[in-house]
Amino acid sequence: MISINELKRRLVEAAAICGMEGLYEAFGHVSVRIPGTDHILMTPGAPPGGAKVGEIITLTLNGKKIKGRGRPNVEVPIHTSIYRVRNDVQSVVHVHPPKVIAFSIAGKEILPMSFADKKFFPSVPIFGDPGGEVFIDSDELGERMAQALGKGVALIIRGHGAVTVGESIEAACLSAISLERTAELQFMASMLLLSQSVKEDFQTPLLLEPKGEDIKAFINKKHFDFYLAKLKKYLKK
Numbered sequence: 001m002i003s004i005n006e007l008k009r010r011l012v013e014a015a016a017i018c019g020m021e022g023l024y025e026a027f028g029h030v031s032v033r034i035p036g037t038d039h040i041l042m043t044p045g046a047p048p049g050g051a052k053v054g055e056i057i058t059l060t061l062n063g064k065k066i067k068g069r070g071r072p073n074v075e076v077p078i079h080t081s082i083y084r085v086r087n088d089v090q091s092v093v094h095v096h097p098p099k100v101i102a103f104s105i106a107g108k109e110i111l112p113m114s115f116a117d118k119k120f121f122p123s124v125p126i127f128g129d130p131g132g133e134v135f136i137d138s139d140e141l142g143e144r145m146a147q148a149l150g151k152g153v154a155l156i157i158r159g160h161g162a163v164t165v166g167e168s169i170e171a172a173c174l175s176a177i178s179l180e181r182t183a184e185l186q187f188m189a190s191m192l193l194l195s196q197s198v199k200e201d202f203q204t205p206l207l208l209e210p211k212g213e214d215i216k217a218f219i220n221k222k223h224f225d226f227y228l229a230k231l232k233k234y235l236k237k
Contacts, residue, residue: 001035001036002035004034004041005053007032007034007041007169008041008053008056009053010032010169010170011030011031011032011041011042011043011051011056011169012043012051012052012053012056013228013231014030014091014093014169014170014172014173015028015029015030015043015051016051016231016235017173017177017224017227017228017230017231018030018093018095018173018176018177019050020227020230020231020234021177021180021227022097022098022180023095023096023097023176023177023180024095024096024097024161025096026045027045027073027096028045028093028094028095028096028161029042029043029044029045029073029075029079029093029094030042030043030091030092030093030094030169030172030173031043031059031079031083031091031092032090032091032169033083033089033090033091034058038060038061039058039059039060039061039066040058040059040061040079040080040083041056041057041058041059042056042057042059042072042073042076042079043055043056043070044056044057044070044071044072044073045073045075054069055068055069055070056068056070057069057070057071057072059072059076059079059080060080061080061083061084062080063076063077063080063139074137075094075135075136075137077136077137077138077139077141077142078092078094078136078142078145078163079092079094080139080142081136081139081142081143081145081146082142082145082146082149082163082165084146085143085146085147086146086149086151086165088167089165089166089167090166090167090168090169090172091165091166091167091168091169091171091172091173092163092164092165092172093163093164093165093172093173093175093176094161094162094163095161095162095164095176096160096161096162097161097162097176097179097180097183098180099180099183099184099187100156100161100162100179100180100183101156101159101160101161101162102183103156103183103186103187104126104128104156104157104158104159104160105158105159107126107130109123109124109126110123110124110156110179110182110183110186111123111182111186112182113182113185113186113189114182114185116178117178117182117185119153119154119175119178120152120153120154120178120179120182124152124154124155124156124179125148125149125150125152125155125156126155126156126157126158127144127145127148127149127155127156127157127158128157128158128159128160129158130158134157134158134159134160135160136157145157145163149163149165153165153166153175154175154176154179162176162179162180164176164179167216168217168220170220170221170223170224171216171220173224173227174220174223174224174227177227
């Protein structure tokens, strides 16, 4: 079984990678279940690369802090509300990717544009009413958000940011990166297509996808290793 210290290290790496990729500027957070318990580990809200292993906090699924030097973020309900209803979710990421936020403000769906985006089929739900930013700082809002996420891997909080989930820290982190790239790709495609609807061309799910959890884990590791190598160069600057 993976150790607590290893989980903390991976959380810090994932948070730093999300910051490096421009998914948040000042505050973003990543969490993971502690295997065999009803507790989670979570990074405190910190600038990109600012989260430290010693600041990782341990929380119950009700959001009560039980260990750690860091201060719990007020958006803890984003994480705990999902864990309580999704036993398959092992990690949650919350970031503020600018292109994704722009789509939500415009009320535009983000659609899967390529093979790598199939996980977002048929589209990514937007949570929150038009004309306002939603701040998930209560269990009531968190539960509504988790219901909107359903069995999906990503959700957009209108005018605010995005939430991605996965079977591992790496999977949730990579989905956050992929969501922002998908928004960018869709915007470029819409400029090229002009009046033609992008959605019309992406209504059929892509048939090719990795088969088996071992292959998915292998692919996630390859991609995450790429970002770890990139992070090392980024931190040396």
